[in-house]
């Protein structure tokens with residue numbers, strides 16, 4: 001028993017020794033083959049390898065070394081025309097799915113950034129500051145526009161619940177979008193100093209998320225307002241007379257005729273709808289980058305009138321123009337809406353109630369929308385209902 005155990009132990013030792021020898025020999029052979037293989041491969045390109053200079057129309061055929069250059073040495077000559085083409089935004093051919101990679105340098109990006117950080121921001125500040133100064137002047141000179149005949153204490157329904165819901169959905173979402181959008185454009189110039197860089201970064205990231213999502217509420221509000229009020233906003237001859245009298249805004253006791261919406265309100269309505277629709281379209285284009293060609297399509301249409309605008313825009317150029325357009329339209333709309341908010345609240349006695357409770361004083365209504373009050377009274381008389389014609393005692 002003891003003998004057989006000793007024999008087995010020796011056999012195991014012999015097998016292990018042979019295996020060790022094999023592995024040493026194998027490792028040595030592998031090492032030698034790697035070394036010899038490596039020394040056989042040069043880090044230099046093989047003879048006739050392509051030059052490192054991109055091919056060009058004017059360049060010699062690919063792989064031709066420069067005159068006098070030793071064969072097998074990477075050619076280091078540059079080709080100005082190729083780089084000029086690249087600098088001007090020439091696209092090359094790529095085999096990867098992302099065809100945008102075919103454009104190496106997009107020089108127009110410099111112009112985009114310069115315009116965005118320069119004139120656009122400067123004129124934006126002038127426009128926003130300008131409207132605030134004008135409203136302040138108007139308030140100082142004209143004061144709050146009051147109901148000349150005094151409040152009657154009798155009300156008439158101006159806007160129902162759905163109309164007010166649509167208005168406030170549009171209004172609140174627009175104000176949120178305006179604040180978060182202005183933060184992206186102007187926040188960096190003063191907020192980091194006020195609240196600190198980290199807080200500003202967190203605020204802006206949150207603001208971007210809010211901006212991208214609240215946009216849908218704005219579009220819904222815009223669609224509602226359009227559907228509810230478009231019929232009341234068709235321009236008419238009454239509007240010209242209203243405009244000729246400056247809407248009575250600049251003098252006491254002047255109250256030009258008006259139906260449900262006067263000419264000034266129609267201008268606000270159509271500005272909101274048209275600018276709001278354009279803002280939405282460019283916003284959606286920015287939310288889904290490189291999916292649309294809105295600018296080139298718009299330019300093609302404008303070219304019918306002989307504008308001669310470029311229509312073969314690269315996807316990157318599309319995005320740049322869409323972002324500029326989005327900012328320009330947003331600034332224009334903010335300026336207009338600031339004036340609207342002033343006149344719908346502080347600037348005119350009795351106006352806010354129209355969007356607050358939906359009920360306005362009859363005297364306010366008769367002074368600002370006399371033809372509309374007459375129409376409502378006529379409707380009420382026909383249906384036999386009393387519609388704001390009651391006395392306060394009743």
Ligand code: HEM
Nearest residue numbers: 170171174175265268269272337341344345351352354355
């Ligand atoms: C705090 C902000 C706002 C206030 C106090 C306000 C107030 C008002 C009031 C009182 C009216 C009804 C006027 C009437 O009875 O004839 C009105 C109408 C209207 N509002 Fe606003 N609004 C505000 C924000 C906005 C915003 C942000 C928008 C659009 C983005 C907007 C768009 C409109 C439109 C299109 C009308 C109908 C046309 C007109 O009356 O001018 N409003 N608003």
